[in-house]
Amino acid sequence: MxxxxxxxxxxxxxxxxxxxxxxxxxxxxxxxxxxxLALFVALVYWLMREGWKWRGTLQGDLPxxxxxxxxxxxxxxxxxxxxxxxxxxxxWLDRIVAHGLGTRxxxxxxxxxxxxxxxxxxxxxxxxxxxxLREARLDxxxxxxxxxxxxxxxxxxxxxxxxxxxxFRSDHAAEHRAWVDLINSMTKTTTTExxxx
Numbered sequence: 016m017x018x019x020x021x022x023x024x025x026x027x028x029x030x031x032x033x034x035x036x037x038x039x040x041x042x043x044x045x046x047x048x049x050x051x052l053a054l055f056v057a058l059v060y061w062l063m064r065e066g067w068k069w070r071g072t073l074q075g076d077l078p079x080x081x082x083x084x085x086x087x088x089x090x091x092x093x094x095x096x097x098x099x100x101x102x103x104x105x106x107w108l109d110r111i112v113a114h115g116l117g118t119r120x121x122x123x124x125x126x127x128x129x130x131x132x133x134x135x136x137x138x139x140x141x142x143x144x145x146x147x148l149r150e151a152r153l154d155x156x157x158x159x160x161x162x163x164x165x166x167x168x169x170x171x172x173x174x175x176x177x178x179x180x181x182x183f184r185s186d187h188a189a190e191h192r193a194w195v196d197l198i199n200s201m202t203k204t205t206t207t208e209x210x211x212x
Contacts, residue, residue: 077113078175080141087142088127092197096185098122098135099160104149104171104178110158111179115139119160122183126197131170133181143172151198153191157182168194 101116103109110117120138124131131143149172153165157180160167168183168191185191 076175077111077177080114080116080139080174081144083132083140083142084129087125087129087132090125090127092124092126092190092194094122094124094183094185094190094194096122096124096183098133098138099167099182099184100158101179101181102158104180107154107157107180111177114141116141116179116181117158124183124194126194126201128201131172131198143170143174145201147173148198148202149173149178150202151195153195154182165191167191170198 098120100119101111103111112118115138118135118138120135123134123136125134126132128145130145131148132140133142134140148170151168151170154167154169155162155164157167157169160182162184166184166188168185170181170183172179172181185194
């Protein structure tokens with residue numbers, strides 16, 4: 016035997032030991048894991064839904080939202096964009112879900128001398144009377160939505176015993192400043208008129 020043949024004969028058992036048949040897929044275990052994962056996701060979704068309903072129950076003292084008057088007057092400003100939700104004023108994570116205020120949606124805003132008309136396709140519309148408006152400001156976040164600094168128009172208004180912050184984002188963010196200025200101007204005028212009475 017030549018040295019090469021001896022060397023090859025010495026490696027042959029090792030090569031045979033390295034060759035193994037492919038492992039058989041354990042489909043029962045895979046299906047079990049997938050079913051378990053699906054059940055876990057369903058449980059998490061159910062718990063979130065129950066939490067949402069529980070929050071709505073806690074906010075049951077919130078009165079029904081006012082509807083727009085039949086003749087609100089001439090529009091001073093209009094805006095198309097998104098409604099990102101409402102929270103207790105000053106607490107940007109305390110979402111209000113009662114009366115559909117927690118539902119995000121498209122929005123058409125109209126500001127008149129009578130107040131702020133909030134029209135939401137697919138969700139409940141509401142109206143904020145002028146005397147309920149407290150202030151407007153630019154902010155960066157509200158209840159689960161964070162944007163760049165000044166990317167959100169937040170309107171503070173009174174409803175029942177609560178002060179509420181509602182967050183809106185225009186399709187054209189440059190419009191936000193005009194809304195802040197006009198709403199704040201209207202609230203100052205309302206305060207002055209109330210003090211004179």
